[in-house]
Structures are given as structure tokens and as C-alpha cells.
Amino acid sequence: MASRRIIDIFIPCFVDQLFPETGMNMVKVLEKLGCEVNYNPNQTCCGQPAFNAGFFDEAKEVANKFLEDFSNETSHYIVAPSASCVGMVRNAYQDIFVKSSNLVRYRSMQRKVYEFTEFLTDVLGVTEVSGAILRGKFTYHDSCSALRECGIKAGPRALLQGVKGLELVEMEDSETCCGFGGTFAVKFEAISSAMAEQKVDNALATGADFIVSTDSSCLMHLEAYIQRQKKPIKTMHIADVLASGW
Known part of the structure; x- marks a missing residue:
């Protein structure tokens, strides 16, 4: 059994609206591996659709909300069943916050964001889910x-x-x-x-x-x-x- 971790999960728009069972199954696996899973119901989008379409002001507004929803002074990890959203937070947010007073807060959060399988293998050291x-x-x-x-x-x-x-x-x-x-x-x-x-x-x-x-x-x-x-x-x-x- 992997050592206990506290996880704040981020559920992307596609999963929330069209594939909710995928989010639930991610939680099922994380809990089986000994993680404590938290869900903030205030969370919304990562801002990627607006950012990719060139609506940078709107994307920054959503990114600031994401930062508020997931900024945590503890060592909680942020895990999502989507590399697309994780890539947005890890990479595009650097451009969004580069001249912002929130840059330091973002850097702290950035280090804790993981895609689901990446978290299993790179943080928990898991390559096999027992019983699967x-x-x-x-x-x-x-x-x-x-x-x-x-x-x-x-x-x-x-x-x-x-x-x-x-x-x-x-x-x-x-x-x-x-x-x-x-x-x-x-x-x-x-x-x-x-x-x-x-x-x-x-x-x-x-x-x-x-x-x-x-x-x-x-x-x-x-x-x-x-x-x-x-x-x-x-x-x-x-x-x-x-x-x-x-």
C-alpha cells in the first residue's frame, strides 16, 4: 500500500459534464491506494478554451479563480484525470501570471499539479492497481x-x-x-x-x-x-x- 497522501481533485469540464464516472473511478483508485481525497465544489474550468481561442483576459479571470480554489498552504497534491488541463495549469499559467502579484502563489501551486497516471507512477510509485x-x-x-x-x-x-x-x-x-x-x-x-x-x-x-x-x-x-x-x-x-x- 502506498503511503498516505492528501489529494485535492480537479474534475475537468469534459469529465464533469460527459464522463462523470471517470472522475468517480479516479477517486476509487486513489482511495484504494490510501489517499485522502478532497473535492472543492466551487471549482469550475481551468480556462483552456478561452486561452486557446485568444481570449486572454477571460482566461486570466478563470485562472485566478482556479488559483483561489486550489491554493492551499498545506502540501496537498492537485490531481486531474486530464493531461490537457494539467498542461494548461503547468505551462500556460506561467504566461498568465508572469506579471501578476499572484506569481509566487502560482509557483507554489504549480509544483503540486499532476495528471492522474503521472501521480500514481511518479509520486506514489505505483505501477499496478491490485485487483484490477x-x-x-x-x-x-x-x-x-x-x-x-x-x-x-x-x-x-x-x-x-x-x-x-x-x-x-x-x-x-x-x-x-x-x-x-x-x-x-x-x-x-x-x-x-x-x-x-x-x-x-x-x-x-x-x-x-x-x-x-x-x-x-x-x-x-x-x-x-x-x-x-x-x-x-x-x-x-x-x-x-x-x-x-x-
Whole structure:
């Protein structure tokens, strides 16, 4: 059993509105590993949609609220089931707060923000969740934010390999973008759909039953393509995988 940690969880917009079971499964896993989990109901968005769309004043307003919601004088960790949101807080917030009186507070918080699988492997030292069982063949999609913003690659794969009954197979171009990219999928629909098609075709070529990733936004995009084209594969967030079977 990992040593006890106190966690403040951040539930991203996509998870809150569309995949609440993923947030609950993250909590289930963290508590199983001996963590004390706190949830602040005042939390909202990290500000990424506004920031990426160029609405910097609005993004700063949301970032300031995030700072208020999660600034804690204790050593609490902040954990989210989304590398996209974690990447926003770790990286884009540096630009937002660079000339702000809140910069010191932000630096203190920045060091405590982790994506879910990253927290398990890098902080708790966990590569296997006891009791996790899920039978089938799975392939892993490296989300852009996890890989490029947070440097996450080996950890999720190690966790998946620790799930009994699960066979992990690598797809071609696993590090290539799925085509979502937030508003990119709206502004460049044809390109976005073609990228989703390529990603799903690569996954199907492995014979996998599921595509798994750290980011619900990627999985939502791929699942929409899968359902529209009636492809014989499904998507699953890694928190849901690790919470299966117990």
C-alpha cells in the first residue's frame, strides 16, 4: 500500500459534464491506494478554451479563480484525470501570471499539479492497481498534452500492463494527434475527421477491442467517429480501466 497522501481533485469540464464516472473511478483508485481525497465544489474550468481561442483576459479571470480554489498552504497534491488541463495549469499559467502579484502563489501551486497516471507512477510509485481485472486487447493513444506538455509516456503503459486479463498492443503512430485539438475540430472539421480516421484505422489494425488514453477529450472525438462510421472498437479512459474488476 502506498503511503498516505492528501489529494485535492480537479474534475475537468469534459469529465464533469460527459464522463462523470471517470472522475468517480479516479477517486476509487486513489482511495484504494490510501489517499485522502478532497473535492472543492466551487471549482469550475481551468480556462483552456478561452486561452486557446485568444481570449486572454477571460482566461486570466478563470485562472485566478482556479488559483483561489486550489491554493492551499498545506502540501496537498492537485490531481486531474486530464493531461490537457494539467498542461494548461503547468505551462500556460506561467504566461498568465508572469506579471501578476499572484506569481509566487502560482509557483507554489504549480509544483503540486499532476495528471492522474503521472501521480500514481511518479509520486506514489505505483505501477499496478491490485485487483484490477479487464479482459480484452487494448491499444494506447498518446494524447498531445500528455506526451508533449507533461512528458507522460511509459507510466500509463506500465499501469495497463499491470491489469490482469488485459493485453496491450501498440498501434502505429500512437504519438500522432487524434485530430481533436479543442476548437481545431470545429474550425478544421475535414482535417480533424481525417486525423480521427487515421487514428482509428491504426487502432483497428492491431486487432484491439479498445483504445485507451489519459484524456476524455481525445476519446470523445474518437468515439464520435467510431459510432458514426460503425467501427468495431470502443474507447475507454485509463481511470475506468484501472477501476475495473473490484
